[in-house]
Amino acid sequence: MDIRLDEIWEKAKEFLAHELSAISFNSWIAPLKPISTRDGVLFFQAPNRLVKENADTYRKQMEAALIGVIPIKFTVRIETPDTKDSTAPLPPIRPSADSDRLDNNSDFNSNYTFENFVVGDSNRVAYAACTSVVKPNGGPQFNPVFIYGGSGLGKTHLMHAIGNHSQSHAPDKHVLYVTCEYFFNEFIRIAINQRRYDEFRAKYRNCDILLIDDIQFMEGKDQMQIEFFNTFNTLYEAGNSIVIACDKPPQRLYKLEERLRTRFASGLIVDIKSPDYETRVAILENLAKQNGTIIGFDVIDYIASNIVSNIRELEGAFSTVLAYGILTGSITLDIAKEALKGIIHPAIKKTASSEMIIEVVARYYNVSLEEMRSSNRSREVAEPRQIAMYLCKTITDDTYVYIGQILGNRDHTTIRHGYQKVKKEIDNANTDLISHIEDIKKRIASR
Secondary structure, three states: OOHHHHHHHHHHHHHHHHHOOHHHHHHHHOOOEEEEEEOOEEEEEOOOHHHHHHHHHHHHHHHHHHHHHOOOOOEEEEEOOOOOOOOOOOOOOOOOOOOOOOOOOOOOOOOOOOOOOOOOOOOHHHHHHHHHHHOOOOOOOOOOEEEEEOOOOOHHHHHHHHHHHHHHHOOOOOEEEEEHHHHHHHHHHHHHHOOOHHHHHHHHHOOOEEEEEOHHHHOOOHHHHHHHHHHHHHHHHOOOEEEEEEOOOHHHOOOOOHHHHHHHOOOEEEEEOOOOHHHHHHHHHHHHHHOOOOOOHHHHHHHHHHOOOOHHHHHHHHHHHHHHHHHHOOOOHHHHHHHHEOOEOOOOOOOOOHHHHHHHHHHHOOOOHHHHHOOOOOHHHHHHHHHHHHHHHHHOOOOHHHHHHHOOOOOHHHHHHHHHHHHHHHHOOOHHHHHHHHHHHHHHHHO
16 A cells, blocks of 8 residues: 555544544544555545445545545545445436536435334434435425524435435436535536526426525525525425425524525424434444344443443444454443443432532533622623523433522522523534533533
8 A cells, every 4th residue: 555645534533633523533434445556546444334335424624634644536435345346437416516517417425225224203304304205195285494403413314315206206206415515616616607597597497396404504695595595495486395404493594685585484393302212222222234144222221321322423423333343242331331321421320419510510611619709790600600500400310499599599480581582592503502511411421
């Protein structure tokens, strides 16, 4: 193997380690090995199919990291030991952003289908909304469908499932999937720089279903918003379906024109939350089945009880345990704990006291315990106090009355209001708040 190639990849991984979570990086990126380059394609080998499928979702980040190391634009291709050799003829590759040709087709991930999407209380409505897009006479039709939720919860899976279902059941339909960033880059390159407005608009305004991911990327880009507003109107008036994915609800897209926010909110708005315990167990059991692996419920329970944030990290933990099992010859609870030590934190036990939780929250936000118990209603104190109310109620079995007593003799209705306010923000996918609460939970668990 070319030593230079190894050096380039090691430097690129340093960039990726800062961008991705520890589980995602260690599970999907670290196991990849660069094997060769040809015709602008950099080939990587993944140890198994599971790593390949998940690493494929990070190809854009990998390509960006490589450009940060060496000024050559590579297209990343990931293979497994059982795929054909990289010297074989290359399949058609989607043109890069530098190409002069518009690509009117979408490459849907064949592993993202409705059939293998694990449905639970956290995603049931979103699943039903997406299946309604592709099922003729399958009930009420909503347009647009706006799906929002945090990263790694299944939004992209559902969008690709729409594309895959349409290709197999209605191949005459033109379904187009793009990320908002891709739409923006193509708008700049084709419409603005090359003045090929008609060609650009024909691509996006003549599809039967438009699937656009990460719409939050459009915030603050005025010219792009005008173009997408007109594209949206053209498709909507023609009766064509529009499905939008975002990390927040329309009303929180503050840097988006009001008329766009109004249109996004005019159809069906559905959220995807973090999977509950039962759904996490079902996902892990499905992964074991797909990999032909028998795993004891004690291992599945351990992973499901400790990885609570999103599906992508759940899959990463599963892959890590699976790899350790292959190396050691068995998958036991002790092996799982060894594989995941330093990556996940132990589940918070109900023995954590409300007093200790309040203390941890106060330290996290650099607020004194006296201020937490005081009548100070400034934002700097009120928000940490409400977060403490929420965590005390969700982690312990204490009543609103008791929590109120230890937080400055507050009435139980005040504690309930604080709990509900924080819960609403979490349900509305306030990613900053969710991140803070996850950090605080780790600190509570380590006490």
